[in-house]
Amino acid sequence: MGGVNMPTNPDEGPRLARGATVGRYVVLGRVGAGAMGEVYAAYDPELDRKLAIKLLRTTAGPAEQTDDQKARLLREARAIAKLSHPNVVVVHDFGSLDDRVFIAMEFVEGSTVTVWLHAAPRTWREVLKLFIAAGRGLQCAHEQSLLHRDFKPENVMVSRDGQVRVMDFGLVQHMNGPVQAEPPAVGRAAAARLSPDDTLELGPSEAAALRRDVVAARGTPPAGTDLGSALQSRDPVGADPSGFLLLGRLTDTGALVGTPAYMAPEQFRGQPLDARSDQFSFCVALHESLYGEHPYGGASITELATNIVQGDSRAPPPNTAVPTWIRRVIRKGLARSPDERYPSMKDLLAALERRPRSRRRQILAGALAALALVGIAASVRSTVLRQRAVCQVPAARFDGVWERASGVSLRRAAIRTAFLHTGKDYADAAFGAAASLLDKYVADWSATFREACIATRVRGSETAEVLDLRMRCLDDRFDELRALSDVLASPSGDVVENAVQAAMSLSPLERCTSTKLSRATLPIPASPATAAAIQVVRADLVAAKALEDAGKSSQAIAALFEVVANARDTGYRPLLAEALYQLGVSTSQADNRAAEPLLIEAVTEAQACRDDDVLIEAMIALISVRGEGAHDIAGAELWRRLAGASLERIGGNDHLRARAQANWAAALASAGRFEDALKAYEQALADTRRALGPAHLEVGLTLAAIANVQYKLGDFSAALAVCDRALAITEAALGPKHPRLGHLLVDRSEILAGLGRYREAKHDAERSYDLWTRNLGSSDHLSDHASLAIPLAALGLADLGLGDSSRAVPALREALARGEAGIPAVAVRFALARALWASPRSRVEAVALAGLARAEARRIARPTSRDRALQAEIERWCDERARQPAVGESRLVEAERPPPAGP
Numbered sequence: 001m002g003g004v005n006m007p008t009n010p011d012e013g014p015r016l017a018r019g020a021t022v023g024r025y026v027v028l029g030r031v032g033a034g035a036m037g038e039v040y041a042a043y044d045p046e047l048d049r050k051l052a053i054k055l056l057r058t059t060a061g062p063a064e065q066t067d068d069q070k071a072r073l074l075r076e077a078r079a080i081a082k083l084s085h086p087n088v089v090v091v092h093d094f095g096s097l098d099d100r101v102f103i104a105m106e107f108v109e110g111s112t113v114t115v116w117l118h119a120a121p122r123t124w125r126e127v128l129k130l131f132i133a134a135g136r137g138l139q140c141a142h143e144q145s146l147l148h149r150d151f152k153p154e155n156v157m158v159s160r161d162g163q164v165r166v167m168d169f170g171l172v173q174h175m176n177g178p179v180q181a182e183p184p185a186v187g188r189a190a191a192a193r194l195s196p197d198d199t200l201e202l203g204p205s206e207a208a209a210l211r212r213d214v215v216a217a218r219g220t221p222p223a224g225t226d227l228g229s230a231l232q233s234r235d236p237v238g239a240d241p242s243g244f245l246l247l248g249r250l251t252d253t254g255a256l257v258g259t260p261a262y263m264a265p266e267q268f269r270g271q272p273l274d275a276r277s278d279q280f281s282f283c284v285a286l287h288e289s290l291y292g293e294h295p296y297g298g299a300s301i302t303e304l305a306t307n308i309v310q311g312d313s314r315a316p317p318p319n320t321a322v323p324t325w326i327r328r329v330i331r332k333g334l335a336r337s338p339d340e341r342y343p344s345m346k347d348l349l350a351a352l353e354r355r356p357r358s359r360r361r362q363i364l365a366g367a368l369a370a371l372a373l374v375g376i377a378a379s380v381r382s383t384v385l386r387q388r389a390v391c392q393v394p395a396a397r398f399d400g401v402w403e404r405a406s407g408v409s410l411r412r413a414a415i416r417t418a419f420l421h422t423g424k425d426y427a428d429a430a431f432g433a434a435a436s437l438l439d440k441y442v443a444d445w446s447a448t449f450r451e452a453c454i455a456t457r458v459r460g461s462e463t464a465e466v467l468d469l470r471m472r473c474l475d476d477r478f479d480e481l482r483a484l485s486d487v488l489a490s491p492s493g494d495v496v497e498n499a500v501q502a503a504m505s506l507s508p509l510e511r512c513t514s515t516k517l518s519r520a521t522l523p524i525p526a527s528p529a530t531a532a533a534i535q536v537v538r539a540d541l542v543a544a545k546a547l548e549d550a551g552k553s554s555q556a557i558a559a560l561f562e563v564v565a566n567a568r569d570t571g572y573r574p575l576l577a578e579a580l581y582q583l584g585v586s587t588s589q590a591d592n593r594a595a596e597p598l599l600i601e602a603v604t605e606a607q608a609c610r611d612d613d614v615l616i617e618a619m620i621a622l623i624s625v626r627g628e629g630a631h632d633i634a635g636a637e638l639w640r641r642l643a644g645a646s647l648e649r650i651g652g653n654d655h656l657r658a659r660a661q662a663n664w665a666a667a668l669a670s671a672g673r674f675e676d677a678l679k680a681y682e683q684a685l686a687d688t689r690r691a692l693g694p695a696h697l698e699v700g701l702t703l704a705a706i707a708n709v710q711y712k713l714g715d716f717s718a719a720l721a722v723c724d725r726a727l728a729i730t731e732a733a734l735g736p737k738h739p740r741l742g743h744l745l746v747d748r749s750e751i752l753a754g755l756g757r758y759r760e761a762k763h764d765a766e767r768s769y770d771l772w773t774r775n776l777g778s779s780d781h782l783s784d785h786a787s788l789a790i791p792l793a794a795l796g797l798a799d800l801g802l803g804d805s806s807r808a809v810p811a812l813r814e815a816l817a818r819g820e821a822g823i824p825a826v827a828v829r830f831a832l833a834r835a836l837w838a839s840p841r842s843r844v845e846a847v848a849l850a851g852l853a854r855a856e857a858r859r860i861a862r863p864t865s866r867d868r869a870l871q872a873e874i875e876r877w878c879d880e881r882a883r884q885p886a887v888g889e890s891r892l893v894e895a896e897r898p899p900p901a902g903p
Contacts, residue, residue, distance in 0.1 A: 016040055018533060018566060022053055022102050023095055028529045029536030037100075041107065041532030044092075050529050051092060052107045054168075055100055073101040079146055087137030089157070089167040108167070110160050113153035117289055118471065120464045121457045124290055124322045130156075130164055131286045132349055137166035138282060139345040142275040149273065151281040152262045153289060260301050261294065261396060265309045265336055276338040279348055283333030290326070291316045292392065295334060301399070301410070311336035326352070391453035393446040401482045402438050415488045422496050425774055429735025430499045434488070437503035441481065448509050449474055472524075473512035479539060480506055483546040493775070494551035500697060500734055502549035508655070511613055522574055522609045534575055537566045541579055548586045557586050577605035577614045585621050592629030599625065612650050619643035620660045627667020636667040658687035662702060665709075672862035674713050681706045700729030704744055707751070712864040716754040723748045742771040742791060749794040758801030765794035789818035793828045800831050805838035826860075826867075829853040830874050837881075850878050 015038070020027040028041040028050075037056040044051055056073050077094035080103065084090075093104040111119070113130065134156045141148055148155075148166070155168040264280035266273060287295040295313045298304030307313070313334060316327060329351045335341045342348040398404060403412050412435065419427040452474070456467040484502055487495060495502075524531050541563050548556035560583040567576040584598035599618045606615035619639050627636030643660045647653055665680035685702045692698055703726035710719035727744050734740055745768035752761035769791035796812035799805075812832040815823055830853040836846035857863075857871040 016055070018536070018569070022055070022097055023093070023104070025051065025053060025104060027053070029533040030539075031532050031535055041529060042104070043529060044104075050107045052105050054103045054105065055097065056103070070096060070099060070101060077101060077103050079144065083140060083144060083146070085137055085140035087133050087164055087166060088140055089165045105167070106165075108157040108159050108165055110158050110163075113156045113158060113285075113289065115471075116158045117153070118453060118457075119468065124326070127286075127289050128326065128352060130158065131282070131289065132352055133164035134166055135282060135345055135349045135352075137164070138278055139349065141166075142278070142345055147273060147275065148278050148281075149267075150259055150262075151278050151285065152259050153285050156285075260305055263305075263308065264338070265311070266338060268305050268309050274338065275344060276341045279333050279341055279345055280338075282345070282348070283330045287316075287330050287334070290322050290330075291320060293317065294394075295330075304396075391450050391457060393449050397446075398442055398481075401478075401485050402442055404439070404442060411485065411489070415485070415491075418489055418491050419496055419499070422491055422493055424493055424496050426735050426737040426739070427496050430496050430738065433733055433735065434499040434503045437500065438481070441503070441506055441509075444509050445474060445477060445481075448512050452512070470512050474509075476538070476542075477507055477509060477512065480542045480545065483539075483542040484549065486543070487546045487550045487552070491550075492552075497739060497775075498549065498551035502546070502551075504697065505545075505549040510653070522572070522611075525572065530570060530572070533566075533570050534572050537563060537570060537575060537579075540566070541575070541582065545582055548582070553586055553589060557583065560586060573605050573609035574611045574614070577602050577609060577611050577618075580605060581614050581618045581621070584618065588621065588625055588629070592625050596622070596625050596630075612646060616643055616646050616650075616653075616656055616660075619646065620656065620663055623660060623663040623667060627663065628670045631670060633667060633671045633673075636664065640664045654687045654691035658684045658691060658698075658702075661687060662705070665705070669709055669712075670862075672864060674709050674864060678706065678709050678713070681709060695729055695732065697730065697733040700726045700733065703729065704747065708747060711747070711751050711754065712866045714754075714865050714869065716751050719751045720748070720755065723751055737771065737774075739771055739775045742768040745771070746790050746794045749798060753794075753797050753801055756801070758798050762795065762798035762802065765791055765798050769795060789815040789823050792818070793823045796828070796835070797831050800835050805835040808832075808835040809842075826853050826856045826874075827870055829856070830870070830877075834877070843881075847878075847881055850874065850881065854878050 015030065016022070016027045018027060018029050022040075022042065024046060025042040025044055028043060031039050031041050031052070037054055040053045040055065042051055042053045043049075056077075074094065074096065077091070081091040081094055089108060090106040091103055092106065095102055110116075113134075116122075116130075117127075138148060138151060150168065151166070155166065157165045157167055159165065262281040262284045264273070264277040266277060284295055294304075296304060296307040297314060298307050313331075316322070329348070332351075333341055333348055342351065400411050403410070416428075416431045416435075419431045424430070448470075452462070452467055452470040455462040456464060484506065487502070488499060491499070524534060540559065544556045544559040544563055547553075547559065560579065564576070564579045564583055567579040570576075580598050580602035584595045584602055587598060588595035599622050602618040603615060603622070606612070606618060619642050622639040623636050623643065626632045626639060640660060640663075644657075647657055647660070661680050661684035665677045665684060668674075668677035668680055681702060685699065685706065688696070688698050688702055703722050707719045707723035707726060710716075710722060723744065727741070727748065730738075730744060731741060745764045749761040749764040749768065752758070752764065769788070772788055772791055792811050793815040796808045796815060799808035799811060809832065812828055812835060815828055816825070816832065829849050833846045833850035833853060836842040836849065854871075854874045857867070857874055860867050860871075863871065
C-alpha cells in the first residue's frame with residue numbers, strides 16, 4: 001500500500017494519503033476521525049461506486065494483544081455486515097490492513113441529524129418520525145445481539161431523499177453475555193482533549209489524569225466521602241455534590257468508552273450494558289432534538305456525567321409544542337436504572353407511535369372555539385421559543401478546542417500548563433492575552449451562529465440556502481480555531497512568543513454574515529468524491545496556517561507545498577486560491593522572489609472564482625513584495641490601486657484597508673519618501689483604530705512604525721511621544737516580559753540618544769538586552785544569537801553618549817562582530833571609531849573604522865535626512881582627524897581605497 005502520511009498525533013497511526021489503496025478500494029481523502037479510527041471517502045473501481053471506509057485502531061502493545069484485538073474487531077465487522085435493514089448503513093466489505101481492521105460501507109449522500117435540524121424549521125412530528133426510523137435501525141441491531149454503544153445525532157444520516165440510516169457502529173459489541181467497556185485503544189493521556197460531544201475511550205491512567213485536573217479545579221473531595229458506595233446511592237440530592245464520585249469510579253473501573261453527552265449511567269459506572277443502554281442514548285438525542293437542549297446539561301464533562309449518574313434531569317422548556325405524552329415516554333427511557341426503562345427498543349418505539357386518546361371528547365364545540373385563538377397564540381409563541389432554543393450553540397460545542405471561561409475547562413487548562421512548561425518568563429502573560437482573544441472569537445462565533453439560525457428559522461428573513469452558506473463559513477472558521485488549539489497545546493518557545501499574533505490571525509467572521517460574499521464564491525462541486533477531497537485538503541490547509549501563525553514557518557511551508565498540489569488535484573479554484581495565497585505569504589518572509597508568482601497566481605484564481613477575500617489579501621501582500629522586497633514603488637502602487645478598487649467594490653473593509661495602507665507606507669519608507677510614508681501610516685492608524693479599537697496590538701505596531709519614520713525624519717520629540725504610546729499598548733497586550741518589547745525599547749533608546757538623554761537611553765537598552773537574553777532558553781548559548789547585536793548596539797551608543805568609552809567599546813565591537821542586519825551598521829561603526837579614539841593606542845584602528853563608515857555612508861542608495869546628517873558628521877570627523885598624525889591619514893586613505901579587481 002502506498003501513499004501514507006505520518007499524522008500530527010502519534011496515536012492516530014499512519015494516515016492514508018489520497019490515492020492510497022485499501023484492498024481494491026482507492027482512497028479519495030479523509031473525511032473524519034474519532035477515538036476508534038478514521039473515516040475515508042473511497043472509490044470501488046470494480047463496481048464503479050463511491051463508498052466510505054472506516055479504519056479501526058488497535059491498542060499499541062504486545063503482538064499477541066494486538067492480534068487478539070484485531071481478531072475481535074474482525075468478528076464484530078462480520079456481525080455488522082450481516083445487518084440488513086433500510087435504516088442501517090449497508091456494510092459492503094471488511095478486512096485487515098497491517099494491524100488494523102477496515103470496514104467498507106455505503107456512502108450516504110446527505111447530512112447528519114444535527115445538520116438536518118438546523119437546515120430548516122422542523123415540527124415535533126417531523127423530528128419524531130425521523131427518530132422512530134432511526135430507532136428501527138437500532139432495533140434491528142439489537143435483534144442481532146449487537147449493541148451500538150455510541151448512538152447520537154451525529155451518527156444518524158438523513159439522505160437527500162429523506163431516508164434515515166444509523167451509522168458508525170465502531171463501538172458495537174455482541175450482547176451474548178454482559179458487555180462492559182474494554183481497555184483503551186488510545187495510549188496517551190486524553191484529559192486535555194475530552195469533550196462531552198466527542199467519542200472517547202478512557203483508560204486507568206487517563207481517568208486518573210482527569211481526576212487530578214478536576215481536583216486542581218475544585219479542591220479536594222469532602223472528608224469521609226465513600227466514593228464506591230455513594231455512587232450506588234439512589235438519592236439524587238446531595239449524593240455527589242462536588243462531582244468526585246464519578247471521577248473516583250472512573251479511576252476504580254479504569255475504562256470508559258462512548259460519547260459522554262449520550263452515555264447511560266451504567267456506562268459511567270462501568271457496569272454491564274445491554275440494549276437498554278442504547279435506549280437511554282436514543283432518548284437523550286430525541287429530547288435534545290425536540291426541545292433544543294440536553295435533558296441533563298452541565299458546563300463540563302464532570303458536571304454532565306454527575307447529573308446523568310444521579311438522575312438529575314431538568315424539566316423541558318416552558319410553553320413547548322411537544323405533547324406531554326412524548327415527554328412521559330422519554331422520561332421512562334431516561335430512567336436511572338435499566339430495569340425501569342422499556343424492556344426493548346421495540347417497546348419504546350411502540351410507545352412513541354401510540355398516541356393516547358383524549359378523555360375529553362364531550363367538551364362543547366363552542367368552548368373549543370373560544371380557546372382556539374389562545375391556543376394558536378400559545379402555539380406560535382411555543383414554536384418561536386423552541387426554534388430559538390434550537391439556535392443556541394450547544395454548551396459542549398467548543399469542548400476540547402477552546403472551552404468557554406465558565407466551568408472546568410480541560411483544553412484551556414492543558415494549553416496554559418504547556419505554555420508554562422516552556423519556561424518562558426512571559427508564558428503566563430502570553431497565555432492570558434491569547435486567551436482573551438480566543439474568548440472573544442468564540443463569543444463572536446456563537447453570536448454569528450445564533451443570528452444566522454434565528455434569521456432563517458425564527459424570523460424567516462433568510463432562506464435555507466443562505467443559512468447553509470453561513471454555516472459552512474462558520475464551520476471553516478471553527479476548523480481554524482481547532483487547528484490553532486492543536487498547535488498551542490504542544491508549544492515551543494516560538495509558539496508562545498507568537499501566540500497572541502496567532503490568535504489575532506484567525507480569519508475574521510464578517511464573511512459569515514455577508515450574504516453577498518457567501519453567494520459570490522463558487523459552490524462546492526456536487527460530486528461526493530470531489531467534495532470529500534476538498535474537505536480533506538481544507539483541513540490540511542488550516543493546520544498549516546496555524547503552524548505559520550504560531551511561528552513554525554519551515555514546517556508550515558513544507559506542508560503548504562503539498563496542500564497546493566492536492567488543491568490543484570481537486571480542481572476547486574477557491575481552495576487553490578487560498579492555498580496559493582497562504583504559501584505565498586509564508587514564503588515571502590524569506591524569499592520575495594519565490595513568493596511573487598505564487599501570490600499572482602492566487603490573484604488570478606481568486607478573480608476567476610470571485611473569492612474577494614483572498615483576492616484582496618493577495619493584492620495587499622503584493623504591495624509589500626514589490627515595495628519593500630523589490631524596491632519597485634511603481635509596482636507596489638499598482639497593487640495598492642487594484643486592492644483599493646476591489647475594496648470599494650465590496651463596500652469597504654476598514655481592517656483590510658488599514659493593512660493595505662500600512663504595506664504601502666512601508667514601501668514608501670523603503671524608497672526614502674518618509675513624508676509620504678508618514679501620511680500613509682497615519683491613515684492606516686485611523687483605519688486600524690476604527691476596525692479593532694484604540695488598544696488593539698495592531699494599533700501598537702502601527703504606532704511603532706510611525707515613530708520609526710519620525711525618527712528618520714529627525715523629529716525626535718514627536719517620535720518619543722508616539723513610541724511611548726506604542727510601548728504602553730504593547731506592554732498591556734503582551735505583558736512586561738515579552739521579547740517583542742525588546743525591539744520597541746531599542747527604538748526608544750535610539751530616540752532618547754537623539755535627544756541627548758543618554759542615561760534614559762541606557763536604561764531602555766539595558767532592559768531590552770535583559771529581555772533578549774532571559775528568553776533565549778537555558779539550552780541556548782548567547783554567542784550563537786546574532787539578534788543580540790541590536791540591544792548591544794543601543795547600549796554602546798548610550799555609553800558613548802555618556803562619555804564612558806571603556807564600556808562603549810566592547811558593546812559596539814560585539815554588536816558589529818555578531819553581524820546582525822538589523823543594526824544601523826554605519827552608525828555603530830562610526831560610534832566605535834569615536835569610542836576607540838579616546839585611547840591614543842587605538843587611534844589607528846579608529847581612523848580605519850571611520851574610513852569604512854564614510855565609504856559605507858556614501859554608498860547608501862536612498863539616504864534619509866537622518867542618513868545625510870550622519871554622513872555629514874562622519875565627513876567632518878574624518879577631515880579633522882586626517883589633519884592630525886600622518887599615520888592616521890595614511891590608514892584612512894588605505895581604508896577608503898577600493899579592493900583590487902578580481903582575476
